[in-house]
Amino acid sequence: SYELTQPPSVSVSPGQTARITCSGDALPKKYAYWYQQKSGQAPVLVIYEDTKRPSGIPERFSASTSGTVATLSISGAQVEDEADYYCYSTDSSGNHRVFGGGTKLTVL
Amino acid sequence: QITLKESGPTVVKPTHTLTLTCTFSGFSFTTAGVSVGWLRQPPGKALEWLGVIYWDDEKQYSPSLKSRLAITKDTSKNQVVLSLTNMGPVDTGTYYCAPYYYYDTYGGGYFDSWGQGTLVTVSS
Numbered sequence: 223s224y225e226l227t228q229p230p231s232v233s234v235s236p237g238q239t240a241r242i243t244c245s246g247d248a249l250p251k252k253y254a255y256w257y258q259q260k261s262g263q264a265p266v267l268v269i270y271e272d273t274k275r276p277s278g279i280p281e282r283f284s285a286s287t288s289g290t291v292a293t294l295s296i297s298g299a300q301v302e303d304e305a306d307y308y309c310y311s312t313d314s315s316g317n318h319r320v321f322g323g324g325t326k327l328t329v330l
Numbered sequence: 331q332i333t334l335k336e337s338g339p340t341v342v343k344p345t346h347t348l349t350l351t352c353t354f355s356g357f358s359f360t361t362a363g364v365s366v367g368w369l370r371q372p373p374g375k376a377l378e379w380l381g382v383i384y385w386d387d388e389k390q391y392s393p394s395l396k397s398r399l400a401i402t403k404d405t406s407k408n409q410v411v412l413s414l415t416n417m418g419p420v421d422t423g424t425y426y427c428a429p430y431y432y433y434d435t436y437g438g439g440y441f442d443s444w445g446q447g448t449l450v451t452v453s454s
Contacts, residue, residue: 252437264446264447265426308377310377312436313437316437322376324376324377
């Protein structure tokens with residue numbers, strides 16, 4: 223099987239930059255995707271193909287990948303950004319498509 | 331506008347089979363390249379990829395569920411059906427369907443515009 227590892231929680235004050243990491247052995251070869259899930263709601267795609275932002279997603283959301291670690295950054299985090307964030311990717315074969323364990327972002 | 335909605339039972343007995351339907355609008359399996367996937371989330375836990383079905387009826391399943399899972403489609407009704415046999419307590423969770431946008435069939439793709447999800451509880 224394949225695993226993506228995220229920190230369980232990240233906490234920042236409003237206006238600060240929040241960074242959430244996702245570690246996986248195949249990330250140098252496979253794209254990372256990031257989802258935001260607010261309480262009681264379905265996940266929303268915030269980053270695709272490592273660094274691209276879908277239309278409608280605020281510019282404060284950005285991402286990068288270096289080696290086996292993908293990082294989601296939220297610059298000038300706002301209270302409304304409080305949510306669970308999940309990375310998603312696949313192993314080298316494509317057979318195991320997995321989500322990370324999720325990171326709870328607290329902004330207060 | 332793309333919309334999807336999951337429907338089916340809210341409670342399933344242990345060892346029974348779960349059947350869920352995803353009804354969508356805004357796209358069609360008559361278009362080459364279209365794909366829809368199923369995902370789930372146990373209460374308070376992480377998301378899990380279950381499987382996808384492509385416009386040409388090709389299917390891919392999570393290795394951990396492959397023996398119990400089947401995904402089919404009804405092109406004329408714009409529906410995708412999930413069947414999961416031998417349900418157990420670990421299968422309790424919210425089940426989602428979503429369009430799968432892919433550039434290869436080796437895991438290169440992602441889900442967007444998810445349905446609202448439907449909570450399924452396994453209980454006798």
